[in-house]
Amino acid sequence: MKNNNQLEELIVAGFGGQGVLSLGMTLAYAGMLENKEISWMPSYGPEMRGGTANCITIISANKISSPIISLFDSAIVLNQPSMDKFAPRVKPGGILLYESSNIFKPSTRTDIEIIGIPATTEALQMKNAKVMNMIILGAYLQLRPVVSNESILEALQKVLPEKYHHLLPINRQALERGESMVLALKGQLVN
Amino acid sequence: MAEFKLMKGNEAMAEAAILAGCDAYFGYPITPQSEVLEYLAREMPKHNRIVMQAESEVASINMVYGAAGAGFRTMTSSSSPGISLMQEGISYIAGAELPCLIVNVNRAGPGLGTIQPGQGDYFQSVKGGGHGDYKMIVLAPASVQEMADFVYLGFDLADKYRNPVLMLSDGAIGQMMEKVEFKPYTRPVVDKSAWATTGKPKSRNRNYITSLFIQPERMEVHNLKLEEKFKQIREHEVRFEEINTTDAEYLFVAYGLSARICQKAMDIAREKGINIALLRPITLYPYPYQRLHELASQVKMMLSVELNSGQMVEDVRLGVNGKVPVEFYGRMGGMMPTPEEIVHHLETLIQYHHVN
Numbered sequence: 087m088k089n090n091n092q093l094e095e096l097i098v099a100g101f102g103g104q105g106v107l108s109l110g111m112t113l114a115y116a117g118m119l120e121n122k123e124i125s126w127m128p129s130y131g132p133e134m135r136g137g138t139a140n141c142i143t144i145i146s147a148n149k150i151s152s153p154i155i156s157l158f159d160s161a162i163v164l165n166q167p168s169m170d171k172f173a174p175r176v177k178p179g180g181i182l183l184y185e186s187s188n189i190f191k192p193s194t195r196t197d198i199e200i201i202g203i204p205a206t207t208e209a210l211q212m213k214n215a216k217v218m219n220m221i222i223l224g225a226y227l228q229l230r231p232v233v234s235n236e237s238i239l240e241a242l243q244k245v246l247p248e249k250y251h252h253l254l255p256i257n258r259q260a261l262e263r264g265e266s267m268v269l270a271l272k273g274q275l276v277n
Numbered sequence: 278m279a280e281f282k283l284m285k286g287n288e289a290m291a292e293a294a295i296l297a298g299c300d301a302y303f304g305y306p307i308t309p310q311s312e313v314l315e316y317l318a319r320e321m322p323k324h325n326r327i328v329m330q331a332e333s334e335v336a337s338i339n340m341v342y343g344a345a346g347a348g349f350r351t352m353t354s355s356s357s358p359g360i361s362l363m364q365e366g367i368s369y370i371a372g373a374e375l376p377c378l379i380v381n382v383n384r385a386g387p388g389l390g391t392i393q394p395g396q397g398d399y400f401q402s403v404k405g406g407g408h409g410d411y412k413m414i415v416l417a418p419a420s421v422q423e424m425a426d427f428v429y430l431g432f433d434l435a436d437k438y439r440n441p442v443l444m445l446s447d448g449a450i451g452q453m454m455e456k457v458e459f460k461p462y463t464r465p466v467v468d469k470s471a472w473a474t475t476g477k478p479k480s481r482n483r484n485y486i487t488s489l490f491i492q493p494e495r496m497e498v499h500n501l502k503l504e505e506k507f508k509q510i511r512e513h514e515v516r517f518e519e520i521n522t523t524d525a526e527y528l529f530v531a532y533g534l535s536a537r538i539c540q541k542a543m544d545i546a547r548e549k550g551i552n553i554a555l556l557r558p559i560t561l562y563p564y565p566y567q568r569l570h571e572l573a574s575q576v577k578m579m580l581s582v583e584l585n586s587g588q589m590v591e592d593v594r595l596g597v598n599g600k601v602p603v604e605f606y607g608r609m610g611g612m613m614p615t616p617e618e619i620v621h622h623l624e625t626l627i628q629y630h631h632v633n
Binding site: 111114115118123124125126127128130131150151152153154155156157 | 281283308309391392393448449455456534538542543544611613616617
């Protein structure tokens with residue numbers, strides 16, 4: 087892995103309600119639990135009120151300088167406008183992970199790794215549309231293991247109010263589902 | 278090991294206010310700092326403290342005036358348009374020599390502007406946004422941790438000098454989440470009995486709080502007393518951070534969010550072989566003129582980076598006093614420069630000045 091896991095600069099973007107901000111926040115929380123430096127910068131402006139949201143999440147072994155960046159090691163995009171906006175801003179050699187049941191025109195760049203998984207369809211099969219973001223997070227962590235799954239689960243326990251703790255098992259399943267979807271895709275590529 | 282929490286800058290500031298023993302908070306919601314009132318409305322009553330949503334920012338600051346006069350540790354927070362409304366009250370509080378903390382989570386202006394981050398309130402904050410000869414100590418946090426730390430510092434400095442302290446933050450530092458540690462803090466015991474209006478015992482004369490001195494002779498004496506206080510503040514309370522200055526040929530000067538972006542720009546520039554350093558004023562009043570003056574004999578050029586049309590750059594020029602070129606780069610309207618953009622501008626300036 088690039089940078090020996092020292093620094094990961096990630097953007098997560100999509101529609102409001104897709105769990106964009108909470109995906110980034112869960113990741114940041116897990117980073118904190120692993121004693122890493124973290125920053126989470128949400129969009130809070132007119133674009134958010136107009137229905138799209140994004141957050142820049144940085145996880146680093148060292149103190150983080152700017153929480154605002156324009157180029158990313160990885161991008162997670164959950165709708166077409168975010169694909170169009172952020173695909174060009176992934177650094178060469180970086181990762182672009184997208185939700186393929188919402189996005190029909192992925193980037194055609196060849197200098198980055200582009201992976202699409204139908205997380206929304208999968209979440210509906212799991213009978214809980216809200217875990218879509220955790221399927222995506224599981225897929226992302228399979229590609230970029232910046233924090234451990236255990237830390238994510240611990241983070242969820244702290245981030246989710248206690249009345250939602252009965253949903254922890256399905257979140258765990260969603261994470262694992264995302265992981266295995268990526269593994270399956272990679273297997274296909276090898277074959 | 279230290280225990281960290283993941284919080285927004287606004288929430289960290291609110292939690293620190295509780296831990297600092299803030300007795301009373303008065304505020305009116307405005308983006309991008311509405312989390313402060315939300316947080317305190319939820320948490321303050323659990324600690325038997327006063328929290329009130331006033332009918333306007335004019336009312337909030339005057340409630341702060343009253344509470345400070347009665348000896349309470351008190352604060353308010355708002356964002357740019359709301360802080361403008363408070364200027365008359367701030368001037369009165371400074372005139373009456375009362376301690377309080379005011380937080381401005383700066384958004385872009387003028388007018389209602391936008392809710393995105395800005396630093397356009399620099400002049401208002403450090404040059405006196407209200408009327409008359411007064412100064413506030415102005416603290417500029419650049420991280421969620423400092424949003425918490427400067428609440429303690431701000432309250433303590435306010436008590437020490439019996440003067441309003443302003444924390445000048447911005448929408449990005451207020452909205453972003455980072456890890457924060459709430460360091461152990463003991464509220465210093467401050468004897469306010471000589472001036473606070475807490476009810477008159479028979480043993481002393483009545484305490485009287487006012488900013489009105491109708492006789493010019495008495496007013497001037499009061500002015501001179503305030504000026505002596507501001508002189509003490511200038512001598513003792515200058516705070517700044519500098520990074521990489523030892524071998525520097527060029528210098529970024531930036532505060533708050535801009536300083537964070539400049540740190541990244543500095544890393545990129547150094548990789549390209551440009552020896553640049555960063556001076557980050559932590560107190561915007563009093564300003565680190567002296568240190569800038571010293572650095573002016575070392576570096577070839579300074580670049581002030583701000584989220585406005587060029588305000589702090591005037592103070593950099595005052596410190597440098599013509600010794601080296603002082604340039605400016607800024608974005609406005611809630612737009613934020615990228616580190617790459619700043620480096621590009623820096624390279625152009627270096628070429629322009631032929632100082633290589």
